[in-house]
Amino acid sequence: MLREDGYNMEGDSRRKKIIDILTTRDRAITGNDLSEMLNVSRQIIVQDIALLRAVNKSILSTNKGYILYSDESKRFKRSYYVTHTDEQIAEELEIIVDNNGKVLDVVIEHDIYGQITVDLIIASRRDIKEFLQKLKDSKTKPLKNLTDGRHYHTVEADTENDLDIIEKELNEKGYLVN
CATH class of the missing domain: 1.10.10.10 (Winged helix-like DNA-binding domain superfamily/Winged helix DNA-binding domain)
Structure with missing residues (x-):
C-alpha cells in the first residue's frame, strides 16, 4: 500500500x-x-x-x-599491503585471525577499473576454510591475481598491539609489500 x-x-x-x-x-x-x-x-x-x-x-x-556492521565499536583498524601466491592464502589469513584480527576486506588497485573492494569478514579458521572451499568450488581465481598478487586487507582488532603483532608476522613471512 x-x-x-x-x-x-x-x-x-x-x-x-x-x-x-x-x-x-x-x-x-x-x-x-x-x-x-x-x-x-x-x-x-x-x-x-x-x-x-x-x-x-x-x-x-x-x-x-x-x-x-557497527562502526561504533572501540576496535582498531589497519590496512596491510601484501603479496603472496594462491597456495599461501590460508597462511596469510591464519596469521591475521590467530592474532585476534578480523579481515574486513580485500582491495586491489586495477590499472583500468581503479580501486576494487570486496567485503570478506574473515574472523576464524572456519571462515578461512569456508572461503577457500568457495574459491575451489567456483573454479575462479582470487581477486589478487588481477594485480600480480598485490592487494590490501583492512584488518580490525581489539588493540593496536594485536595489529602490530599481525604486521610483524606478515613481514617475517615476506607477505608485506614495502
Missing part, C-alpha cells in the same frame, strides 16, 4: 524487519534466507538492502551473505 508521499508502507516495515534480523544475528544471512523469512523475492531483498545502504545503514554484502 502506498502512502500519499509515495512510500510503500509494507516496504518500510520489511526494511525495519531486515535491520532487526541483521541486528540479532552474529553471522551473515543470505538474501535467499531473508527472502524466505519475509516472503518476498530475493530481488526485493536486494533492492531493500540498497535502500538501507543509501540511508547510511552499515550493511556489508559478503560472500556469505549480509551483515550489519
Whole structure:
C-alpha cells in the first residue's frame, strides 16, 4: 500500500524487519534466507538492502551473505599491503585471525577499473576454510591475481598491539609489500 508521499508502507516495515534480523544475528544471512523469512523475492531483498545502504545503514554484502556492521565499536583498524601466491592464502589469513584480527576486506588497485573492494569478514579458521572451499568450488581465481598478487586487507582488532603483532608476522613471512 502506498502512502500519499509515495512510500510503500509494507516496504518500510520489511526494511525495519531486515535491520532487526541483521541486528540479532552474529553471522551473515543470505538474501535467499531473508527472502524466505519475509516472503518476498530475493530481488526485493536486494533492492531493500540498497535502500538501507543509501540511508547510511552499515550493511556489508559478503560472500556469505549480509551483515550489519557497527562502526561504533572501540576496535582498531589497519590496512596491510601484501603479496603472496594462491597456495599461501590460508597462511596469510591464519596469521591475521590467530592474532585476534578480523579481515574486513580485500582491495586491489586495477590499472583500468581503479580501486576494487570486496567485503570478506574473515574472523576464524572456519571462515578461512569456508572461503577457500568457495574459491575451489567456483573454479575462479582470487581477486589478487588481477594485480600480480598485490592487494590490501583492512584488518580490525581489539588493540593496536594485536595489529602490530599481525604486521610483524606478515613481514617475517615476506607477505608485506614495502
